[in-house]
Amino acid sequence: MDPDEVEFWGEKSPIQIVPTFNSPAIYLIGGDVGPFRATIPCRVPLWVALSLKRQQYCKIIPPEWMDVDTLTELRRQEKAASSSFVKMPSEHYMVEAKLLLGGAADDVPRADEVKTIVKDIWDNRMAKLRSSMDSMIRNSSMYAAVDNLTLMEINSVRPILPHALNQLYRMKMVKRGLSQGSATLTHTRTAVSFTGS
Amino acid sequence: MSLQLSYQPNYYSIDDILASQERVPCKVLQNVLGMGKLNPSAEDKDVKAGTELELPVWLVASDCSIGRQPIFAPELPKIYKEAYREILKADATAVDLHKFNVYFYELGAYVKQFDRKDDVHAILLHTFTTRFRLIMDLAHNSESNPTVEQKLDMLERRIYRVGHSARVKLNSWLLESGVQLQAANMVTNHRKRKRVDDDLFN
Numbered sequence: 001m002d003p004d005e006v007e008f009w010g011e012k013s014p015i016q017i018v019p020t021f022n023s024p025a026i027y028l029i030g031g032d033v034g035p036f037r038a039t040i041p042c043r044v045p046l047w048v049a050l051s052l053k054r055q056q057y058c059k060i061i062p063p064e065w066m067d068v069d070t071l072t073e074l075r076r077q078e079k080a081a082s083s084s085f086v087k088m089p090s091e092h093y094m095v096e097a098k099l100l101l102g103g104a105a106d107d108v109p110r111a112d113e114v115k116t117i118v119k120d121i122w123d124n125r126m127a128k129l130r131s132s133m134d135s136m137i138r139n140s141s142m143y144a145a146v147d148n149l150t151l152m153e154i155n156s157v158r159p160i161l162p163h164a165l166n167q168l169y170r171m172k173m174v175k176r177g178l179s180q181g182s183a184t185l186t187h188t189r190t191a192v193s194f195t196g197s
Numbered sequence: 198m199s200l201q202l203s204y205q206p207n208y209y210s211i212d213d214i215l216a217s218q219e220r221v222p223c224k225v226l227q228n229v230l231g232m233g234k235l236n237p238s239a240e241d242k243d244v245k246a247g248t249e250l251e252l253p254v255w256l257v258a259s260d261c262s263i264g265r266q267p268i269f270a271p272e273l274p275k276i277y278k279e280a281y282r283e284i285l286k287a288d289a290t291a292v293d294l295h296k297f298n299v300y301f302y303e304l305g306a307y308v309k310q311f312d313r314k315d316d317v318h319a320i321l322l323h324t325f326t327t328r329f330r331l332i333m334d335l336a337h338n339s340e341s342n343p344t345v346e347q348k349l350d351m352l353e354r355r356i357y358r359v360g361h362s363a364r365v366k367l368n369s370w371l372l373e374s375g376v377q378l379q380a381a382n383m384v385t386n387h388r389k390r391k392r393v394d395d396d397l398f399n
Contacts, residue, residue: 003370098371130333137329140322156367160336160360164329167302167352171321174306 006152010095011047016061019052046096050103060107062100065089068110071117078124083132085125085148094122094152125153133161137168212351216303217255221311223271224249254307271311274304282320289327294350301350328353336360 012030018041025034033044041061044052052058065071070089077086090096097118105111129149136144146154229235229244235252236244244250250269257271275281276297285292294301302321309317335345336357346354 003367007370130337133333134330138326140326156363159363160333160356163356163359164325164332167356168322168325171302171306171318171325174309 001155001158003152003155006092006155007095007099009151010092011050011099012045013090013092013096014043015046015049015063015096016041016043017049017052017058018061019058021057046099050099053104053107060100060104062104062108063090063096065093066097066100066108066114068113068117071114071121075117075121075124078121083128084145085128087148088150091150092152093118093150125149126156129153129157133157137164140168212300212303216300217253217258217307219254219274219298219300219304220251221254221257221271221274221308222249222251223257223269225268226270227266227268229268254304258307258310271308273308273312273317274298276301277305277308277312277317277320279316282316285320285324289324290331292324293348294324294328294353295348297350299351302352332357333360337364 018039019036020038021036022038023034023036025032030045033048034042036042049058049060053060065074074086074089097114100108101111101115101118108114132144135141225244225246225248228246231242232244233239233242236248236250239248252269252271257269260267260269281297298304302325305317305321309315309321312318332349332353335349337360346357349357
């Protein structure tokens with residue numbers, strides 16, 4: 001899956017805006033948006049918010065967690081938990097942070113600091129993820145707990161981890177050919193199979 | 198992204214054909230009539246029992262797996278023998294696997310059937326699991342530098358390539374549209390983080 005696809009999913013998450021225009025509700029396939037009354041806050045999907053913001057039709061109210069104190073606390077917890085992941089306030093925190101800080105930085109208080117802290121948290125989580133992937137492969141663990149990982153993070157270990165695990169599985173499957181006297185190697189020239197490629 | 202790499206070798210798998218082309222030393226156990234051509238160094242019409250030959254692994258493997266009395270007694274190629282196994286055990290990440298054999302794992306899957314002690318099986322798993330970190334680090338950190346994959350065998354290379362292209366996509370996503378999430382200057386300056394990806398902090 002491309003990061004852009006993950007971004008697409010993330011853009012569906014709702015966010016509060018304060019519109020500066022009046023409009024009846026707009027009916028879309030994905031759900032209704034609006035109605036909009038100037039200065040009355042309402043909830044819309046992120047992509048609508050960004051599009052309106054770009055045309056200067058609204059002011060975005062950043063999500064509660066996008067605040068220096070909350071994020072600093074999160075960063076502290078993330079660092080303290082050396083082997084597990086802390087639950088993030090949003091399933092798409094990275095997408096939201098990136099889009100909001102990019103398209104609506106003037107609506108986020110202390111945007112520069114927020115940027116830095118989010119990036120810190122992301123780096124920290126990625127580092128943990130990498131080392132836990134390594135130890136999982138190295139110890140041939142049967143499973144790994146991926147609680148609290150967000151979609152973007154899970155997506156970042158694809159496709160390298162599934163491929164490596166598949167290959168490991170293959171190696172383990174062709175274990176004993178001769179010693180058990182069975183024809184494990186049936187995939188060779190003698191058998192035609194059209195799987196895979 | 199397709200899962201093509203999780204293939205099982207099939208009839209048309211080029212990798213499998215190339216890997217099983219490799220020759221293994223083996224001893225002929227019975228007289229083989231009319232197959233003198235197998236032994237290019239002798240003029241005889243037949244291959245006599247006791248001759249030592251190097252035969253492609255596909256021939257030997259199918260001979261062994263059918264279940265009738267075997268004609269050939271294969272030996273391990275030298276890269277899977279004790280001495281080389283010790284090298285891999287010492288530090289698999291330092292080894293130039295591509296020089297060992299281009300299809301180290303594929304060939305290994307064949308020849309481990311000639312090994313009754315399962316040492317080859319163990320060393321293949323050991324090599325792969327220890328080198329996984331190396332592949333992952335390369336995939337995540339190298340810029341488009343073609344020399345990094347030179348030490349990897351074909352199977353590792355493919356894992357590296359998909360991993361690398363996915364990582365490039367992620368990095369460009371993080372960077373695109375001028376929305377850069379930057380690490381603190383302090384972090385970059387102090388080199389506190391082991392992996393400072395310069396691209397991300399410009």
